[in-house]
Amino acid sequence: xxxxxxxxxxxxxxxxxxxxxxxxxxxxRYGALCHRFAFIVRENGLAAAFGFLAxxxxxxxxxxxxxxxxxxxxxxxxxxxxxxxxxxxxxGLAEYRxxxxxxxxxxxxxxxxxxxxxxxxxxxxxxxxxV
Numbered sequence: 741x742x743x744x745x746x747x748x749x750x751x752x753x754x755x756x757x758x759x760x761x762x763x764x765x766x767x768x769r770y771g772a773l774c775h776r777f778a779f780i781v782r783e784n785g786l787a788a789a790f791g792f793l794a795x796x797x798x799x800x801x802x803x804x805x806x807x808x809x810x811x812x813x814x815x816x817x818x819x820x821x822x823x824x825x826x827x828x829x830x831x832g833l834a835e836y837r838x839x840x841x842x843x844x845x846x847x848x849x850x851x852x853x854x855x856x857x858x859x860x861x862x863x864x865x866x867x868x869x870x871v
Contacts, residue, residue, distance in 0.1 A: 744842075748815060748849045755811040756853035762802075769804035771860025774850040777808070781847070786840045787828045794821060808850070815846045 759770050773793075781789040790809060797805030809821045816839065818824035828839055854860050 744845065745849075748846050751815055752811070752846060752849040753853055753857075755814070756850065756857050759807065760857055766802070766804050766807075767858055768860055770807060771854035771858045772862065773804055773808050774847070774854035774860075775862040777850070778844055778847045781840065781843060786836065786843060787825070789843075790821075790825050790828055794825060811850070812843065812846065816842060 756774075759767055762770075777789065780792060784792070790812070793805040793809040793812075797803040797807075797809065800806065806821065809824070813819075813821050813824035816824060816827075818827050828836065831839060
């Protein structure tokens with residue numbers, strides 16, 4: 741039996757790797773969001789953090805925010821971004837806390853792979869691979 745961390749690592753690797761081929765500006769925004777997202781969750785709560793991604797992404801389904809929201813939906817087992825937001829907003833306290841823990845655990849892998857694959861640091865700028 742594989743651990744949740746192993747499953748996240750494998751799944752998120754594929755998600756972040758798919759971002760590596762997109763336009764550089766969106767790739768940098770995506771990487772910076774991966775670094776900042778845990779802070780957004782801790783400061784505002786999970787529902788507001790996912791709401792932020794949905795609102796900030798605007799109508800463009802290919803925006804960094806919408807892409808990250810969709811990736812979280814897939815990792816957390818929701819049938820899309822809208823289903824994820826509905827799942828979070830309707831969750832009871834225990835379920836909301838579980839979803840928050842799982843999101844933060846998954847975000848660690850998003851952040852690691854943003855650095856390793858996308859070579860994007862917390863500021864959204866490309867990092868030197870030899871540092």
